[in-house]
Amino acid sequence: MPPAAASLSSLRQLLATRFPQASRPAGGVLPTGIPSVDDATGGLPRHALTELVCAGASTGSQLFIAQLLAVTRALPARVALIDGADQFDPQSFPETDLSHLLWVRCRTPADAMPVADLLAREANLDLVLLDFVSCPLPGLRRIAAATWYRLQRAAEQTDLAFVVLTPATLVSSAQLRLQIDRALPLSALSVDRPHLAVDLDVSRQRQRLSVANG
Amino acid sequence: MFAVLHVADFALQALLRTETALRGRPVALLDSSTRPPHLLACTDSARACGVHPGQTSSQALSRCASLRILTPRDDAETDANSGLLAAAFGISPFVEATAPGVYSLQIDGLTARRREPALREALDRLTALGLHATAGAGPTPLLALYAARHASPLLLIGSERAFLAPLPLAAADPPRELAAILAGWGLRTLGDLTDLPKASVAQRLGPAGLALWERAAGEVTRPLHLLVPPPAFSASMDCDYEMETLEPLLFLLRRFVDRLVIELQTASLAAAELTLSLKLADETMLARTLRLPEPSTHAEVLFNTLQTYLESLRTSTAVTGLQLDLTPIRVATRQQGLFDRALRDTHRFAETLARIAALVGSDRIGTPVLKDTHRPDAFTLTAPSSEIAPTNEPRAFVHPPQGLVLRRYRPPLPVLVEFSSDTRLPIYVRTAQSEGTVREVRGPWLASGDWWQQDQAWTREEWDIETNALYRLIRTPQGCFLEGEYD
Numbered sequence: 001m002p003p004a005a006a007s008l009s010s011l012r013q014l015l016a017t018r019f020p021q022a023s024r025p026a027g028g029v030l031p032t033g034i035p036s037v038d039d040a041t042g043g044l045p046r047h048a049l050t051e052l053v054c055a056g057a058s059t060g061s062q063l064f065i066a067q068l069l070a071v072t073r074a075l076p077a078r079v080a081l082i083d084g085a086d087q088f089d090p091q092s093f094p095e096t097d098l099s100h101l102l103w104v105r106c107r108t109p110a111d112a113m114p115v116a117d118l119l120a121r122e123a124n125l126d127l128v129l130l131d132f133v134s135c136p137l138p139g140l141r142r143i144a145a146a147t148w149y150r151l152q153r154a155a156e157q158t159d160l161a162f163v164v165l166t167p168a169t170l171v172s173s174a175q176l177r178l179q180i181d182r183a184l185p186l187s188a189l190s191v192d193r194p195h196l197a198v199d200l201d202v203s204r205q206r207q208r209l210s211v212a213n214g
Numbered sequence: 215m216f217a218v219l220h221v222a223d224f225a226l227q228a229l230l231r232t233e234t235a236l237r238g239r240p241v242a243l244l245d246s247s248t249r250p251p252h253l254l255a256c257t258d259s260a261r262a263c264g265v266h267p268g269q270t271s272s273q274a275l276s277r278c279a280s281l282r283i284l285t286p287r288d289d290a291e292t293d294a295n296s297g298l299l300a301a302a303f304g305i306s307p308f309v310e311a312t313a314p315g316v317y318s319l320q321i322d323g324l325t326a327r328r329r330e331p332a333l334r335e336a337l338d339r340l341t342a343l344g345l346h347a348t349a350g351a352g353p354t355p356l357l358a359l360y361a362a363r364h365a366s367p368l369l370l371i372g373s374e375r376a377f378l379a380p381l382p383l384a385a386a387d388p389p390r391e392l393a394a395i396l397a398g399w400g401l402r403t404l405g406d407l408t409d410l411p412k413a414s415v416a417q418r419l420g421p422a423g424l425a426l427w428e429r430a431a432g433e434v435t436r437p438l439h440l441l442v443p444p445p446a447f448s449a450s451m452d453c454d455y456e457m458e459t460l461e462p463l464l465f466l467l468r469r470f471v472d473r474l475v476i477e478l479q480t481a482s483l484a485a486a487e488l489t490l491s492l493k494l495a496d497e498t499m500l501a502r503t504l505r506l507p508e509p510s511t512h513a514e515v516l517f518n519t520l521q522t523y524l525e526s527l528r529t530s531t532a533v534t535g536l537q538l539d540l541t542p543i544r545v546a547t548r549q550q551g552l553f554d555r556a557l558r559d560t561h562r563f564a565e566t567l568a569r570i571a572a573l574v575g576s577d578r579i580g581t582p583v584l585k586d587t588h589r590p591d592a593f594t595l596t597a598p599s600s601e602i603a604p605t606n607e608p609r610a611f612v613h614p615p616q617g618l619v620l621r622r623y624r625p626p627l628p629v630l631v632e633f634s635s636d637t638r639l640p641i642y643v644r645t646a647q648s649e650g651t652v653r654e655v656r657g658p659w660l661a662s663g664d665w666w667q668q669d670q671a672w673t674r675e676e677w678d679i680e681t682n683a684l685y686r687l688i689r690t691p692q693g694c695f696l697e698g699e700y701d
Contacts, residue, residue: 057682057683057684057701058618058684058700058701059701060618060701061701062618062620062701063618063701065619066615073602073605074605076604077602078557078598086578086624087623088621088622089591089619089621090583090584090593091584091591091620092619093619095583095584098581098582098583098584099581099599100602101581101582102567102579102581102598103579103582104574105578111574114573115573118566118569118570121566122562122566124558124559124562124563124566133701134621134699183683184684184700185654186654186678188684188700189656189678190616190617191617192615193618193619196617
């Protein structure tokens with residue numbers, strides 16, 4: 001280990017010993033019902049930011065949201081969706097899967113970020129979804145890294161899982177980064193959605209937290 | 215047994231609690247109804263400069279050049295009086311408005327053990343409202359008043375004789391002529407007077423002397439003229455200055471809320487709605503009713519609701535007056551279902567929603583509810599429910615949702631489409647951003663609705679197409695559009 005990394009590591013250990021409350025342990029996960037996610041990570045970590053990179057069109061980002069809505073409805077848990085480009089289509093969902101949803105229809109990422117900051121501190125929610133998949137990438141890249149870290153710090157103080165859906169890797173503070181890049185075929189339109197969700201191929205790109213089922 | 219809540223220099227205190235800028239400064243209150251006008255009361259810092267009640271304004275200003283002289287304001291006194299009344303009703307339902315800033319209460323219903331805590335609680339409430347009050351309790355209204363005037367801040371009379379004897383004669387409010395006579399006799403305290411035989415005092419000083427002796431001995435008692443609790447929960451103030459920033463407005467509202475909450479709690483009610491009316495400098499009124507997610511008697515909840523609203527409010531001109539009305543409601547209690555999932559903090563959630571609504575617009579936040587129609591993109595946004603009822607497990611759909619979810623373009627994306635001359639199916643599409651050959655297609659599906667309403671009728675053909683992605687293509691009388699992307 002290089003000397004700088006070693007001293008950083010020892011500093012982290014020292015801080016964890018001195019301030020045990022500050023180094024909050026992984027406080028459970030929110031299962032997704034998608035085997036490729038749950039088997040690899042246990043689910044979406046609470047108190048943390050998860051980034052889902054949807055590299056390409058029709059890769060199943062809305063399918064991922066639909067699966068999360070179905071799973072959280074069964075718990076039951078309360079979900080907020082910050083719709084960065086106002087493209088959520090309620091008619092694509094069974095009405096029962098919408099009753100626990102708070103939908104915020106934003107026009108631009110600049111509208112969505114202050115809303116995300118508010119909802120990341122909201123103790124009444126279990127899951128917040130920030131959908132930037134269809135937003136223009138140049139605008140998203142203008143979001144400062146400090147903003148993502150601020151969002152991570154806010155999420156750490158609550159019990160919610162915070163998922164940011166992006167078209168490319170953007171969220172520098174993400175504790176878990178997942179990726180879906182396989183475009184779905186037209187034949188998928190005639191398959192039952194629960195089966196599609198189970199077959200969704202999500203790969204893990206980064207995991208900073210050691211999450212445990214809970 | 216009686217108690218008295220007493221606010222010394224009531225008119226001055228009522229005024230100062232609404233004027234933050236005057237805190238700690240020498241201030242005096244002028245009675246302009248007399249000739250020449252003289253000072254009614256003054257603050258401690260003014261007294262320290264040699265200012266005293268009874269002086270004329272020029273006398274006072276010659277002693278303290280920085281003295282701020284104010285005149286009494288009815289709305290400030292009304293608001294302070296309401297707070298004092300609410301605190302009094304919090305102790306006993308038998309309340310009399312004895313004088314400005316003085317309320318007498320019959321507290322026979324309180325056990326001896328509960329009297330002191332109840333009075334202390336009332337004093338704490340008044341302190342929170344910006345009124346420094348004292349309280350006293352005694353066997354007669356008069357003795358309770360004496361006790362309140364000499365308390366710091368609470369005095370419960372144990373022995374009447376021991377309490378009264380050392381008090382100065384002025385405590386019994388002697389007429390001016392009698393005071394001079396008694397001073398000539400060398401009498402200084404109530405004890406000095408009551409040491410004299412009652413009959414002898416009556417013989418020499420007449421009925422006025424007899425009444426004074428009885429007051430000095432604490433023998434005077436009377437029934438209270440009882441008040442009825444106020445039916446409305448309202449507070450208002452017209453300011454003689456313009457408020458251009460939020461801070462002074464919030465300061466006044468905090469005072470209002472603190473007082474109204476005491477009134478609500480006294481009446482065992484809770485606020486269901488807040489109606490805030492702002493009087494603007496251009497003589498217009500701006501009123502808004504804010505409905506609380508749950509009835510509440512918490513000052514913080516009510517105040518935060520108002521603050522959240524005001525932070526997002528922009529007015530054309532400054533505010534010169536305000537009124538706050540609470541809609542009271544008797545709180546119904548209900549046991550929640552064992553598996554219901556309710557909000558952890560209803561009021562905080564409502565506050566967050568209000569903040570978001572201020573950012574994105576109130577019509578762009580809520581829980582989507584589908585409309586009973588096949589018209590595309592037909593839904594409404596409703597306020598999120600405070601509870602989520604459990605679903606029946608396992609989820610058993612007769613017809614499970616099928617296929618991918620549409621990522622809907624709002625508005626639909628205009629598209630140029632080339633249709634095959636043989637099959638009449640789309641074979642090539644071009645939008646402003648992209649173009650491509652249609653590799654696979656399904657459809658068409660025909661749909662129409664609301665044909666019985668001329669301005670609402672709609673009709674369309676739909677195809678699901680695969681180019682570089684999966685899209686829903688529609689053809690309407692207005693042209694061809696990509697309605698969204700399957701994702």
